[in-house]
Amino acid sequence: MDASAEGPLTSQQVQGFSSIATQLAASIGTVILGKPELIRLALTALFAQGHVLLEDVPGVGKTTLARAIAASVHGQWRRIQFTPDLLPADVSGVTIFNQATRGFEFHPGPVFANIVIADEINRASPKTQSALLEVMEERTVTVDGVPHPVPRPFLVVATQNPVEMDGTYRLPEAQLDRFLVKLSVGYPDEAVEIEVLRGANVRSPESLPPIADTNIVAEMIRMAQRVHIADPLYAYAVRLAAATRTDPRVRIGVSPRGVIALTRAACAYALMEGRxxxxxxxxxxxxxxxxxxxxxxxxxxxxxxxxxxxxxADALRSVPVPLPGGGAQA
Structure with a gap:
């Protein structure tokens, strides 16, 4: 599955992408039962080079999903437990003076990994949350004026409890905008919950075999960037975002970054569907x-x-859908 060549993707490349994505989804699905669409959307963010925010009540498997993704991709991964006393340097790293060399050395923090699990991100203070702003957008951490690139591919999977719960800080708009998707795990249905109870003592994310390594994932990310988007669909995405900005109920609508995120996610989603x-x-x-x-x-x-x-929902109803021939469906 070589994505280095320019030009349209071949059917063999598309099939190879879809096959690996299906294997990843099936592997993660052995731990996260009954949530195939949730897994598909999380993998879409991975291949679209985005980040995932999982919000739900405690105990529904948010961290388990994050750990399962990390285990299925053979690369470096780190887990950061966000707490009120966590400092920005605990996330990004710190420069320390070395007595032996008489010089300053950078000690990287846990954010220097391919997959970073930011657990209960909204339990940390806004100051600590802001330590992720630069690295999520630019894949670089600047400490004492010196930029340090993080490994590629780079994915942040953050979990948060609903903001109505005690001990949480609301994520600022700038932080939310850096997540490609926000997902909710939700409660399992009765049959799935019984199955979870049966295997609760034997199944763990760490038991999953790695399906792909970082080189394969990086290749799949490059392939997703070569998916074809017709001009009418670019216009459709922009008009959907514009509809949110002009809605009288809205204080802040979808940003241009959000439109870019939608088209990037759609490219990865289409490849997973075999197109x-x-x-x-x-x-x-x-x-x-x-x-x-x-x-x-x-x-x-x-x-x-x-x-x-x-x-x-109102934006989807009001914006005409482009038709294959170049027209629009009201």
Whole structure:
């Protein structure tokens, strides 16, 4: 599966991508039972070179999913438990004076890994949360004016408890905007929960065999960047974002970064489906996970019970879907 060549992807490359993605999803699915779409969306973020935010109540498997992804990709991974007393240097690293060499040396923090699990990220202070802003966007950590690149590929899988719970800090808008998707695990159904209980003592993410290494994942990321997007679909993505910005219930709509995230995610999603081109259905399937956490409602709309999902649903209804022949479907 060589993605180094330019030009359209071959059917063999597309099949190879889809096969590895299917194997990864199946492997993770042996630990995260009954959540195939959640796993698919998390892998989409990995191949789109994005980051994943998992928000839900404690005990539904957020950290387990993050650990399962890390175990399935043979590379460096680190887990950071975010707490109120965690400092930015505990995340990014620190420069220390070496008495032997009479010079300063950089000691990298746990963020220097291919996959970083930021567990309960909203339990740390905003100052510590901001330590991830630069590295999530630029894949570089600057300490004392010196930039230090992190390993590639680089993925942050963060978990957070709902902001209504005690002991949490709300993630700022700039931090939320750096996550490609925000996902919710949700409670399992009865049959799945019984199956979880049966295997609770024997199944762990660390038992998963690695399906791909970092070189293969980096190749798949490059392949996703070569998926074809027709001009009408670029316009469709922009108009969907514009609809959120002009909605009277919205204080802050989807940013240009959010539009880029949607098209990048759609490219990876299409390849996982076995296509080298995206369809309007790909954008529709991803608009919720990619856009919802970027839509901020004004206080009056929030008090009336409006949600970001309502805004996105109205955007989908109001923006015509482009047709293959170049027209639009109302």
């Amino acid at each position: 080298a081109w995206i369809l309007p259905e790909d954008l529709k399937a991803l608009i919720g996970p990619v856009f919802a956490h970027r839509v901020l409602l004004n206080p009056d709309a929030a008090l009336r019970g409006a949600t970001a999902d309502d805004v996105i």
